[in-house]
Amino acid sequence: MKFYEKLKDYFIKRGMKKNINDLISIFIIGLIVVITANFFYSQNKKPSFNNAQNTIEADKRDLVAKSYEDKVKDELTEILSNIDGAGKVLVMINFDSGGESFPAFNTNNSTRVTEENDGDGGKRITNESNNSTNIVNTTDGGINKPFITKEIKPKINGVIVISEGAADSEIKYKLYEAVKTVFNLEQCSVNVYPMQKK
Numbered sequence: 001m002k003f004y005e006k007l008k009d010y011f012i013k014r015g016m017k018k019n020i021n022d023l024i025s026i027f028i029i030g031l032i033v034v035i036t037a038n039f040f041y042s043q044n045k046k047p048s049f050n051n052a053q054n055t056i057e058a059d060k061r062d063l064v065a066k067s068y069e070d071k072v073k074d075e076l077t078e079i080l081s082n083i084d085g086a087g088k089v090l091v092m093i094n095f096d097s098g099g100e101s102f103p104a105f106n107t108n109n110s111t112r113v114t115e116e117n118d119g120d121g122g123k124r125i126t127n128e129s130n131n132s133t134n135i136v137n138t139t140d141g142g143i144n145k146p147f148i149t150k151e152i153k154p155k156i157n158g159v160i161v162i163s164e165g166a167a168d169s170e171i172k173y174k175l176y177e178a179v180k181t182v183f184n185l186e187q188c189s190v191n192v193y194p195m196q197k198k
Contacts, residue, residue: 068099068153069093069095069154072093072156073091073093076091076093076159076179076182077089077090077091079178079182080161080163080175080178080179083165083171083174083175083178084171085165085168085170085171086163086164086165086166086171086175087163087164087165087195088163088164088195089161089162089163089164089175090161090162090163090195091159091160091161091162092159092160093156093158093159094156094157094158094159095154095155095156095157096154096155096156096157097154099151099152099153099154100151100152101146101148101150101151101152102148102149102150102151102152103135103136103146103147103148103149104135104136104146104147104148104149105133105134105135105136106133106134106135106136107131107132107133108130108131108132108133108134109129109130109131110129110130111128111129111130112127112128112129113125113126113127113128114126114128135147156183156185157189158185158189158190158191159179159183159185159189159190159191160191160192160193161175161176161179161190161191161192161193162192162193162194162195163175163192163193163194163195164194164195165194166193166194166195167194172192172194175192176190176192179192
């Protein structure tokens with residue numbers, strides 16, 4: 001209690017004007033610190049244009065690869081579930097690293113030779129060659145995209161099939177052979193299991 005009384009007496013002795021000036025100074029210093037910290041924090045958070053562009057392109061590649069993987073998985077699930085006796089089927093496919101696309105390129109090479117004669121009988125020959133390579137684009141639904149000449153899909157390393165009918169050895173064999181045939185996989189890369197009964 002004595003501490004608070006001493007503190008109160010101290011501020012009263014200093015005078016109201018001096019106390020207000022000190023409070024304003026502390027407020028301004030605090031405001032400057034907050035603005036400076038916010039400025040440096042926002043500078044660190046802003047991604048560069050190139051990083052943002054690379055992220056967008058990587059996301060597009062992931063979306064294309066994912067849609068291909070989903071398509072393969074859905075098609076295999078549908079085919080296997082139509083095998084007589086298979087019942088409900090779940091499929092897990094292990095893909096190798098993403099596929100590759102090879103766009104078409106348009107290459108322009110030009111060479112120009114310039115010969116100049118000056119008034120003293122001197123001769124100067126200048127050779128200029130320009131080479132440029134551009135990706136060929138195509139329009140699909142109003143969207144420009146590269147014209148792909150060759151596309152390598154991701155390789156399938158292994159497949160696991162879980163089926164209601166796999167408890168029957170004949171159905172299990174049919175499911176196993178179907179997967180092995182469609183993906184041209186080795187024996188050890190395909191596993192078929194019966195589904196857990198609920």
